Amino acid sequence: xxxxxxxxxxxxxxxxxxxxxxxxxxxxxxxxxxxxxxxxxxxxxxxxxxxxxxxxxxxxxxxxxxxxxxxxxxxxxxxxxxxxxxxxxxxxxxxxxxxxxxxxxxxxxxxxxxxx
Amino acid sequence: xxxxxxxxxxxxxxxxxxxxxxxxxxxxxxxxxxxxxxxxxxxxxxxxxxxxxxxxxxxxxxxxxxxxxxxxxxxxxxxxxxxxxxxxxxxxxxxxxxxxxxxxxxxxxxxxxxxx
Numbered sequence: 001x002x003x004x005x006x007x008x009x010x011x012x013x014x015x016x017x018x019x020x021x022x023x024x025x026x027x028x029x030x031x032x033x034x035x036x037x038x039x040x041x042x043x044x045x046x047x048x049x050x051x052x053x054x055x056x057x058x059x060x061x062x063x064x065x066x067x068x069x070x071x072x073x074x075x076x077x078x079x080x081x082x083x084x085x086x087x088x089x090x091x092x093x094x095x096x097x098x099x100x101x102x103x104x105x106x107x108x109x110x111x112x113x114x115x116x
Numbered sequence: 117x118x119x120x121x122x123x124x125x126x127x128x129x130x131x132x133x134x135x136x137x138x139x140x141x142x143x144x145x146x147x148x149x150x151x152x153x154x155x156x157x158x159x160x161x162x163x164x165x166x167x168x169x170x171x172x173x174x175x176x177x178x179x180x181x182x183x184x185x186x187x188x189x190x191x192x193x194x195x196x197x198x199x200x201x202x203x204x205x206x207x208x209x210x211x212x213x214x215x216x217x218x219x220x221x222x223x224x225x226x227x228x229x230x231x232x
Contacts, residue, residue: 004159043160043205043222055217091159098218102148102167105207105220107159 006092006108014116018080021111023092024073031098033105034067034077035091043091049075050098061086082115089113119143120208122223129196129230137226139189139206147218150207151180151191154225160205163191196230203227 005024013019025032034046045059049069060067064083069075079086089110096103123138141149148167152160164173164180166189172181177194193200206223 042224045219048217048219050217056219093159098212101218102165104150104162104165105152105160107161109157109159 004092004094004106004108006090006111008111009109010112010114012114012116013082015083016081017115018078019082019086019113019115021077021090021092021113023075023077023108025075025092025094026106027073029094029096029106030072031095032069032075033093033095034075035093035107037089037091037110046077046090079113082113084115087113087115118224119221120206120223122204122206122226124226125224126227126229129228131196131198131230131232133196135193135196135228137191137193137204137206137228139191139223141187141189141206141208141221143208143210143221144187145211146184146187147209147211149180149182149189150209150220151178151189152205152207153178154203154205156202163204193228196228198230198232201228201230 007022032049035043037043047067048056052069067077089112091110093105093107095105120141129135150165151163154160163178166182168184179192182189203225205225208221209218212218
């Protein structure tokens, strides 16, 4: 199994530009998460999908952030317009069941976003 | 206030020595506790998952313990190797109820550096 695949690995963009991050979860996993990691705040949940349906988006910072999961094998996180404070590493993770169960969370290797 | 507190924030150990990392949590009701290892530039990787009925679980040279009564967990690394240099993150999930989907609560991590 190739694991959770994220693209791009690195993204450098100018303030005001649109950024789209992509994620392919592990086949058969029904839960998908987007996290953001910074030195100051650690790992923060942005949004959680179960069976392609958004369950909890309370962590999405503001209307500039949006996430979609059109099918079980693909999800996107979009930032429009981007700002320097959005600079962070964004992780996608998937699991076979919800987190209250005991299946491990599998993380991708992240997208390092730099907004100048 | 963070519901998962880890200590120490960082530690340096000599190759071949043992070390123990601590995790205290207040998440309640509790479903499971996980330890993850995160290498620099990579996504976190699951080491162990324990439910309230388990008090110890091993994965190679990593041994996690759990005391659900005192809400404390530890991760013990035996005979450390240079490849153990990483951040170790404690993650706790609540149970799934009508009001909660068992959201994962992340600690800030302990940065371990193993020196030759």
